[in-house]
Amino acid sequence: MVNTHERKLDQIYGAIADPTRRAILAILATGDANVGTLADRFPISLNGVSKHVKVLEEAGLVERTVRGRERWLSLNARPLRDAADWIGHYRDFWNTRVDALERFLLARRAVKRPRK
Numbered sequence: 001m002v003n004t005h006e007r008k009l010d011q012i013y014g015a016i017a018d019p020t021r022r023a024i025l026a027i028l029a030t031g032d033a034n035v036g037t038l039a040d041r042f043p044i045s046l047n048g049v050s051k052h053v054k055v056l057e058e059a060g061l062v063e064r065t066v067r068g069r070e071r072w073l074s075l076n077a078r079p080l081r082d083a084a085d086w087i088g089h090y091r092d093f094w095n096t097r098v099d100a101l102e103r104f105l106l107a108r109r110a111v112k113r114p115r116k
Contacts, residue, residue, distance in 0.1 A: 016059075
């Protein structure tokens with residue numbers, strides 16, 4: 001059974017899998033924007049950008065606020081920490097394996113090298 005945390009990670013990774021959505025996050029990392037402003041920066045329709053924003057919102061990566069008559073979007077990077085933590089676990093795993101391989105190869109090279 002898939003738990004809530006795993007489902008949330010699936011949403012986060014699904015959201016950042018698309019290059020347009022990653023570009024939207026990069027823009028929002030520099031400051032808030034409205035959907036119209038974002039749409040001007042992409043070769044897709046306003047509706048297309050809105051759909052990408054919706055996916056980011058559902059993953060918790062974008063928050064929408066109302067200011068006057070406009071809806072503004074801002075980056076919420078907290079969910080990316082969960083994704084980074086999950087990857088970090090495997091980074092530690094591979095670092096340990098690569099370090100062990102390096103020690104093995106250095107020891108093997110030392111044994112094969114003829115002494116003068």
